[in-house]
Amino acid sequence: MLHLSNVVKRYSSIVAVDDLSFEASPGEIFGFLGPNGAGKTTTISMIAGLLTPDSGSIKLNGGAGPDQPHARRDVGVAPQSLAIYEELTGSENLTFFGKLAGLRGSTLRQRVAWSLDFVALNDRRADRVKTYSGGMKRRLNLAVALVHDPPLLLLDEPTVGVDPQSRNAMFERILELKTCGKTVIYTTHYMEEAQRLCDRVGIIDHGKFLAMDTVDNLIEQHGGKSVVTATRADGEVRIESTDPLDECIKLQQAGGIVSLRVDRPDLERVFLKLTGRALRD
Amino acid sequence: MGREVLALAGKDMRLLLRDKGGAFVTFIVPFAYCVFFGVILATQIGRTQEMRIVVVDEDQTPRSAEFADRLARAEAFAVTHAARADAIDAVRRGNSVAYVVLTKGFGERLSQARLHDRPRIEVGVDPARKVEAAMIEGMLTKYAIESRAESLVVGNTDREIRERPLRDWKPIEFVLAKVVGGQESPKSGFHVSFPLGIIWGVLGCCSSFGSSLVIERTRGTLSRLRMAPIGRTSILAGKALACFISTFSLAVALFVVAWLFFGVVPNAIGHLAISLVLVAVAFVGIMMFISILGKTERSVSGLGWGVLLAMAMLGGGMVPRMFMPAWMQSLSNISPVKWAILSMEGAVWRDFSTSEMLLPWGVLLGVGIVFFAIGAKGFSWQTEGS
Ligand SMILES: Nc1ncnc2c1ncn2[C@@H]1O[C@H](COP(=O)(O)OP(=O)(O)OP(=O)(O)O)[C@@H](O)[C@H]1O
Numbered sequence: 318m319l320h321l322s323n324v325v326k327r328y329s330s331i332v333a334v335d336d337l338s339f340e341a342s343p344g345e346i347f348g349f350l351g352p353n354g355a356g357k358t359t360t361i362s363m364i365a366g367l368l369t370p371d372s373g374s375i376k377l378n379g380g381a382g383p384d385q386p387h388a389r390r391d392v393g394v395a396p397q398s399l400a401i402y403e404e405l406t407g408s409e410n411l412t413f414f415g416k417l418a419g420l421r422g423s424t425l426r427q428r429v430a431w432s433l434d435f436v437a438l439n440d441r442r443a444d445r446v447k448t449y450s451g452g453m454k455r456r457l458n459l460a461v462a463l464v465h466d467p468p469l470l471l472l473d474e475p476t477v478g479v480d481p482q483s484r485n486a487m488f489e490r491i492l493e494l495k496t497c498g499k500t501v502i503y504t505t506h507y508m509e510e511a512q513r514l515c516d517r518v519g520i521i522d523h524g525k526f527l528a529m530d531t532v533d534n535l536i537e538q539h540g541g542k543s544v545v546t547a548t549r550a551d552g553e554v555r556i557e558s559t560d561p562l563d564e565c566i567k568l569q570q571a572g573g574i575v576s577l578r579v580d581r582p583d584l585e586r587v588f589l590k591l592t593g594r595a596l597r598d
Numbered sequence: 599m600g601r602e603v604l605a606l607a608g609k610d611m612r613l614l615l616r617d618k619g620g621a622f623v624t625f626i627v628p629f630a631y632c633v634f635f636g637v638i639l640a641t642q643i644g645r646t647q648e649m650r651i652v653v654v655d656e657d658q659t660p661r662s663a664e665f666a667d668r669l670a671r672a673e674a675f676a677v678t679h680a681a682r683a684d685a686i687d688a689v690r691r692g693n694s695v696a697y698v699v700l701t702k703g704f705g706e707r708l709s710q711a712r713l714h715d716r717p718r719i720e721v722g723v724d725p726a727r728k729v730e731a732a733m734i735e736g737m738l739t740k741y742a743i744e745s746r747a748e749s750l751v752v753g754n755t756d757r758e759i760r761e762r763p764l765r766d767w768k769p770i771e772f773v774l775a776k777v778v779g780g781q782e783s784p785k786s787g788f789h790v791s792f793p794l795g796i797i798w799g800v801l802g803c804c805s806s807f808g809s810s811l812v813i814e815r816t817r818g819t820l821s822r823l824r825m826a827p828i829g830r831t832s833i834l835a836g837k838a839l840a841c842f843i844s845t846f847s848l849a850v851a852l853f854v855v856a857w858l859f860f861g862v863v864p865n866a867i868g869h870l871a872i873s874l875v876l877v878a879v880a881f882v883g884i885m886m887f888i889s890i891l892g893k894t895e896r897s898v899s900g901l902g903w904g905v906l907l908a909m910a911m912l913g914g915g916m917v918p919r920m921f922m923p924a925w926m927q928s929l930s931n932i933s934p935v936k937w938a939i940l941s942m943e944g945a946v947w948r949d950f951s952t953s954e955m956l957l958p959w960g961v962l963l964g965v966g967i968v969f970f971a972i973g974a975k976g977f978s979w980q981t982e983g984s
């Protein structure tokens with residue numbers, strides 16, 4: 318479905334994407350994680366045909382590059398920076414972009430209704446986008462990616478500023494899309510999102526992959542041990558262990574425990590371990 | 599390519615009309631200009647409307663001189679004297695409406711009583727100026743009757759007067775010479791002000807569509823369009839189509855108002871239609887050119903208006919060319935606005951033939967193509983941050 322090989326993109330002195338290769342197949346949600354400035358958006362822009370790689374190749378469905386207009390018919394993009402017409406209503410935006418993708422008549426109407434439903438904006442469909450809240454705009458931005466029912470979805474931080482209710486509804490529907498055989502490239506800074514949605518995750522920094530695997534494998538390889546924290550009257554005890562249950566039982570037997578907490582290794586820990594704890598500029 | 603271009607243009611038209619205030623101003627401001635300026639011009643044109651004629655006295659007798667004097671005293675005429683060649687030239691260049699030659703023997707025939715040996719006057723006038731030609735003929739007839747009255751009344755011995763009916767008799771014989779190239783003068787101030795007002799409306803459309811391309815870039819919707827399965831040509835064609843439709847419909851709407859309410863009846867409606875299409879084409883090209891003058895909405899709008907105002911100033915869009923000194927009139931040839939106005943005036947009151955229209959039409963088409971090509975080539979597709 319999507320095939321990148323040895324893709325490089327430079328901005329004068331900055332190498333934004335450095336020899337990146339990966340593939341994503343139908344029915345797969347590929348998570349794209351990395352600190353600010355890691356090169357995620359740059360990569361997505363290249364896949365969407367907005368930027369041309371300095372070297373390397375990108376192949377979409379059927380082997381055509383994103384520079385070919387007909388190949389872009391198969392791609393839906395929710396860009397990180399909102400790109401919708403503020404003076405048009407939600408459904409006008411969707412109808413317009415649907416038309417550009419070649420939809421018309423009843424198919425177009427159905428797809429517009431479906432996309433509005435997907436992002437739960439049906440009751441605001443006839444309002445101008447400039448009257449939407451930030452999260453609503455973000456949701457409409459996602460709906461535009463979906464309106465022409467593309468097999469490949471590039472979602473660049475689609476849930477920023479979206480409330481937990483809508484977000485959870487969106488996750489369920491994205492998982493539905495996956496079972497329909499769509500390929501999703503999903504960028505986010507919320508680790509629990511990636512953990513919940515993604516089949517595989519690539520962790521990128523300075524334009525390079527630091528690791529790429531299933532979530533479970535990443536945690537197993539880079540997550541380290543579980544941490545058991547026990548609070549007693551005289552203070553706190555932290556114990557690292559591969560068998561936290563066993564540790565808990567031992568602590569319980571020793572007595573005097575006020576509370577017990579087990580921190581299992583998770584994606585966040587993997588991420589921080591791989592990319593370091595230093596703040597990014 | 600067709601459908602997506604229509605969808606793009608439809609989106610732009612929707613955006614334009616959504617801004618009700620903006621759409622209103624786009625129409626109302628040029629309209630106000632048309633009326634305001636038309637009223638002012640009416641007084642100017644009324645003043646110049648006494649007919650300028652050149653008298654060529656080839657008879658050089660006291661009777662012919664007296665006749666010429668009579669013309670000079672008439673309120674309807676502003677009379678100058680010249681030799682025949684200069685007189686013809688003056689009419690050809692449009693400086694005078696007509697020339698009037700008092701031929702050899704004019705004085706003698708005027709004073710004798712023979713009815714059918716009439717004095718001969720040659721009138722040279724543009725064939726298009728039928729009204730003026732008829733008026734001049736009428737006036738000359740009137741003066742000739744006055745001059746001949748005494749000689750005709752005093753003991754007419756001519757037998758012809760009894761044998762022939764007098765119905766078609768004229769006191770003088772007219773020879774009408776056609777002088778091609780003589781320019782019509784506008785029939786009213788509105789005939790001048792409406793084409794000018796239309797230009798201002800067209801410039802407004804041109805500027806706002808030029809900015810709208812930049813707005814698409816700064817707001818990120820341009821990248822959305824680029825990610826859609828359409829080519830760049832379609833994106834620009836959609837913008838051009840929307841600009842064309844707005845410009846053309848604005849011009850048509852203003853002309854309909856001019857026609858219905860201000861008596862500006864075009865001489866050649868077919869010519870006018872072609873002119874309006876080509877004016878729109880030219881300014882769509884200029885719109886595309888303007889869009890590359892800056893990176894931000896502000897700079898494009900500022901620099902764009904600068905360019906448009908310069909074009910308008912030079913081309914007679916601010917002060918009509920008829921009020922410009924000769925050197926400035928020839929300088930105005932470099933401004934597309936001049937050709938736009940000329941193409942409209944040619945169809946409205948200058949009464950251009952099709953072949954005379956070809957020059958302004960050709961220039962407008964060329965301007966459209968060249969400016970569009972420059973703009974499309976220089977257009978920056980890169981959006982910030984994506
Ligand atoms: N238009 C541009 N001109 C110059 N440098 C750019 C441009 N766009 C991005 N960069 C640089 O390229 C690098 C990668 O940026 P990119 O936007 O791909 O990061 P990202 O992973 O999407 O970050 P974030 O999580 O903040 O969205 C950064 O160093 C950035 O400064």
Ligand SMILES: [Mg+2]
Pocket residue numbers: 357358359397473
């Ligand atoms: Mg980004």
